[in-house]
Amino acid sequence: MMSPPKKDNVFRALDRKLGAVAEFTMRQYRTKLSTWVILGVGFIAIFIVVLFYVDSMQQEIEAIDNDGDSADWDGDGYPTGQERIYGTDPNNPDSHPGTFTPPIAPDAPEKWINEDDFDWDLSARGDTTAGYDDDGDCRLADSTQSQKDNNRNNVECDIVLDYNEMRGEWSEPNSDKLVDEDPDEEKYAKEAIHRAFLLAIGKMGFVFLLGIFLPLFLATGLIREEMDNSTIHFMLAKPIARRDIFLGRIVGYLGIVWPYIIGMGTIVGIISGFAGPGDGFFRFADLGMWMAIIFATMLATLVYGMLFCALGTLWKRGIILALPFAAWELGMAILSFGAPSASILRFSVIGWSLNIIDAASLVVWPNMGLFISMGMWGGGAYNSDFWGGTQLEGAAALNAFASDTGLGISPIATIVVSTLVLLFQAAVLWLVGSAIFKGKEIE
């Protein structure tokens, strides 16, 4: 009376039990107010940061005359830098290039601000020299050889960059006097803030905040709430293995969380791509970073989802069990900024997830370390700012959020290894969680 059942392909098969559980879970989330509250809070939190990022990108950063040569100390109308180039005495009002024949017109002081920007080959690694004296005040003809070569590397007017393999970082640049001493703050700061923002929002915003709190609030109750509401009875009385219920619930949860993360990442990525500094109208190079951030967050939500769902299954107050984990992961996240190679990080989830982002940042911005030390050096201490440092704006923030991968292997390998480890963690937690669920007596 009935046609023989169609042969099941994978899709028809998935359309049944597992698919049904996953679809059910997604629809359940959609109808819950708390889901939207949590997702909305995440959205608002991320977007407040984005707002400030965009604002800071629009802001003018005041150009500082780091070496003080735009000032006209003697009041003859010629900035110090111009006088120095022409060999007149900057402190003598009677000595200025206007006395030359033909007289040389005085430069506008602005010309002597940010006039000696960085000229570093950022692909360098190991002992190398860089830098070019754009304004020519180092290469003055009347300077002696030793004046031109303070760092005694037998190259006039250069900067020695020394990469310390042991510590894995660049040591303080050893510069000849008056080389690259008046960098363009705005150019550096925007780039640095942009990078710092990407790293900060990727690591703290996405991987930590979204990656832990979304699972904490959404996944802990996946099984537990059903058990508490005793609605699980309906599902358990059907021919579906509890392991599959567990998996189906997680898949449904990911069906809500992953699109959310991808959407958020894409939107923030596009905004930052347009708003970010650079010559082009869009920073295509950063897309790699955003892919890494989204990918790392997806993996983090997967692993934490499994973990918190298992904890929720284990005990009625699973969220109490989950909170110490969240605290531990926060500690690990903070630790990873300072000591990315600490072996204790290998026992966390966030350590591996952040590794992916760090590795991606090294791929996208290959000379991150040099870039940071450039900003920390900031042109030498000739005209220190108010606090006595020469650090450029943004360098400290970038320094705080950037870190090495910590595995000691190439960035691509780091991404692969971290991904595999996270997937392995997820699989183990799935087995553990479904074993707990399977052995649970439910009244």
Added chain:
Amino acid sequence: MSEDEENSPQPQPQPLAQPQPIAAAPQLPIPTTPQPVQPVQPVQQMQPVQPVQQIQPVQPVQQIQPVQPVQQIQPVQPVQQIQPVQPVQQIHQVATDDVQMATAETPVTGQGRMDTAWGSSEGDEDISEMASIGQTDSGEIFKQNYEPWRGELNPRWMRNWAILRHHILGIFKKGHRPWGVPTRIFLVLVFFASLSDAALTLLSSLIGDSEFHSMWGVNRDNLYGHVLGFFPRNVMYYPIVAALLVGGVISEDRLHGTSALYFSRPINRFDYIGMKYASVAFIQAIIIILTLFLYYLTEIMVYGRGWAWIVDTFPIFLGALMGGILLIITYTSIGLALSSVSKGKFFPGIGLLAIILGTKTLAIIVKNLFDREILYLLSPYDCLAHVGQTLVRTQPTYDQYSWTWSLASLIVMNAIALYVLSSRVSSMEVTRE
């Protein structure tokens, strides 16, 4: 429908219909002493003997009147008008006493003799009364006595007072709203911790060290600090106190259905919200405001401050008081709004902490990354601090921004919270569709 269930006395037509008791099928346990006594007898659950003190003490005079009981003892007849008193069980009481007296001859304890003596000395009237009504139905057993009650119900303020009392007294003793034990312990701890500045003031007066006193005595910074400042209080104490308190206040009514208990009584939604709000705020006030008073009082007492000093410092004190009140109002509004949108007691508590601490964290990130201040607008705590600093006139943290923005932000937060609260409470159900 199989129509052929034949003469088999078994009702089930299908072959496997009968349960098959397998090997170890149990013997039918036949009760050894069957008791075909009238089984449907709810009597034993009822206490026929009413404790004397339960009798309405309202108009005891009328109870002696022998006439009324006679017409009331008719057990079947529905009493037309409710009699002000209920002599029914009064009579009944006498009757049972009498029966007990007659049958209980065995006990020879002193107590028994006393009972007998008591019964005989005062029994004359009762027996005569019994006799007069006994003809109607002396053998009547009252399973249940419906006790009418003719008291007056107090007006609205009394009902509201009941809600308030129920919630506040629950902190101190059993029988009222059951607050969790951790909550109560934490409240006590915070109360004493909040008294630490009063204690240190006391200590400084005992030592007589003026430097010590300048650290802990009453001054602008310390008054501000008592309410809003100092690290453990602003992050740990008061937000957690608020979180613990608001947790289940409304959400548990929803969870347990006890909202029906309120709304099926003459309590309107406004009173319900208002009293819940007031009780939560009051408990917080005990901790924050009361300790502030005690602190101020300690200073006056132990240093013998005169009127001049009081007049000098009173504006500061008032400022701190206002700050505290603002704090209580804000935390309560936000917390109750969260409580009204959820069903458990964890979500509102964690949510309140997340709002207070989360906005702070977010603002710190923004400050570090972009060097912009948004705390004074975003975080409830920092808004309060900003306004509080202005009220107490201490050194403001956000001196480049006007405190009115913070105040406006506070008002917006409260308004949103109260709107959520009222709209959610007005949709709470009594019955279910």
Added chain:
Amino acid sequence: MERERIIQTQGLSKFYGPHMALENLNLDIKKGATGLLGPNGAGKSTFLKTILGLIQATSGEGTVLGHDIRTEGAAIRSRIGYMPEYDALNPDMDAINQVRYSGELLGMNPIVALQRAHASLQYVGLGEQRYREIKSFSTGMKQATKLACAIIHDPELIIADEPSNGLDSTAREFMIDTLINTVKQGDRSVLMASHLMDDVERVCDEIVLLHKGKLAAQGRIEDLKAIDREIEIHVWGGASKLEAAMIKRGMRVRREGRVMRIAHESEELTSEILLCASQVGAQIRRMHEYEASLEDLFLVIMENLGYDVKSSEDLFKHPIHARKVDAPGHMGGGAS
């Protein structure tokens, strides 16, 4: 004797958007016990909420105990006792305190409320258990506590929503007895919504039957019942033969398993039944005049409204897909 009316409505209607919950309801409920019946979703809850003054009727008016339901909701609610269908008790409180608090919420002062709480708990049979926490209570005890909460202020009208639902037979019996006692001895009115017709029949004299927000029937139970006389017999062995024999003798027989009902047409019916039984050798274990119950009444009314009882034929009318996939083939599953 005209008894006083406690609930009256005229043209009461309530719409939720386009959905009509109550339509033009004219009710007249008198003092005493009244059953509020209706199939699931008939609008009983809406009706109860309306007369409690908790929701505003779209149109129409009504009074409860002389108070207008549109304006005097609070006054109504302080004179009635409402016993909700769902759990409405704080599981962490003692029964005595819960009941006392419910009295205080009405405006009783705490001392009086405590006395009344003792009395009402005693009355509902929880005298011994009143100091126990409610979470340790069984369903029956919870229901009793809810009733105690409702009667603490000795209301003139008790509205009980499904008071006996989910109770085992002991508790149910007691709940029904208590309600009867409240009406008979206490001279109070009870409006009882229930699906258990036996209980309604025992407690109530009158019923109101709602259907889709409209009044389907109202009146005394006895008056409403059809007087279709039948003899019901329970047969042990040889039921089919007996049935055949009786039909042969011209009796009208309805049969359900071992139970048969025969239309009571002649005075000699019982003798004829016994004669048939003796001929075919069937045992008649029971034989009595069958009295229509409230449940029959309900079904008849619903049948008149176009709803009937379904049978398994309706269930298996259409092909069933489930058979295809239900179990491994060797279990008889697989293809149907």
Added chain:
Amino acid sequence: MMPDLQQVGEGETQQWAPNITAPVVLLENVSKSYGKIHALSEITLALSGGVTGILGSNGAGKSTLFNLLMGKLKPSSGSIKLFGTDPWKNPAPYARVGFVPEHEKMHDWMTAHGFVSLFARLNGLTREEAKSEADRVLNFVGLSDVAHKQLGRYSKGMRQRVKIAHALVNDPELIVLDEPLQGCDPLARTTIMNVIRELGKMGRTVLVSSHILHEIERITEQIVILHNGRLLALGNLHSIREKMDNIPHTISIGCENPKELAKDIINNDAVYGISFPSGDRLQIQTHNLNAVHRELPALIVANGHKVSSIDNPDDDLESILNYLTGGLAR
């Protein structure tokens, strides 16, 4: 690791080993205790086909029994077999089981149709099949016109009917109904009772529990009585009553002339007591109900008595339960 693609409901701890001859439900010496509390002790039971009423007061162990059957609890000792397979950690047998839990909570946000089709899909149907199945069962329980309303807006009885619909969606062999009639209106109640009865007649195994003994009596005569976790009796309720021969049976006969009838009846050996509670009523005490009833019609007809009613007042579930549980399960 892969999801159950074959839809055979493979066993997780043991292979699916069907045994067609095995009883549908088989419990052997099953005990279940929580700490000190013995919820069930030494239950042995085999059921195949037909409707069985599970009786017992609150706390008698009915819910524990159902939870054990549905694999939610692990028996402390003994073995449970559904279709010859242990259900603990093994969902395979549920392909042929429908279960109506007692709990009232449901997914309030779902529509009835969504709810039923979800569980049809969990039974291994595809989306389309599940939809048509859901239509079928919802139509049957009389909810098709409100099938797309949210469950949260349903009344208790409607929810109960949705639960029953969801249990019937896979056309189960074994149907377990825990308090199925709670909150249903008489129409639904009668429909559900009819269906239970008819499913039983079709050879399906149906387990029903209810607090309301009349309902059980209307559905089935085959009962299992649990009390304090023990099995007190099982089988046909009339047979059980007859086995309780230390409690005399009473037959109450209403007739015009009871004294005359008594004279005729006293000759029957099985009768050992006769009383006249009222002028038109005769009560016979006997140990052998069968023997008396076999003679009774002929005797009445032969002697021309006018009998208006015959009754066995203590041959009903309530009395049996009462006798067996010593008056505790009234």
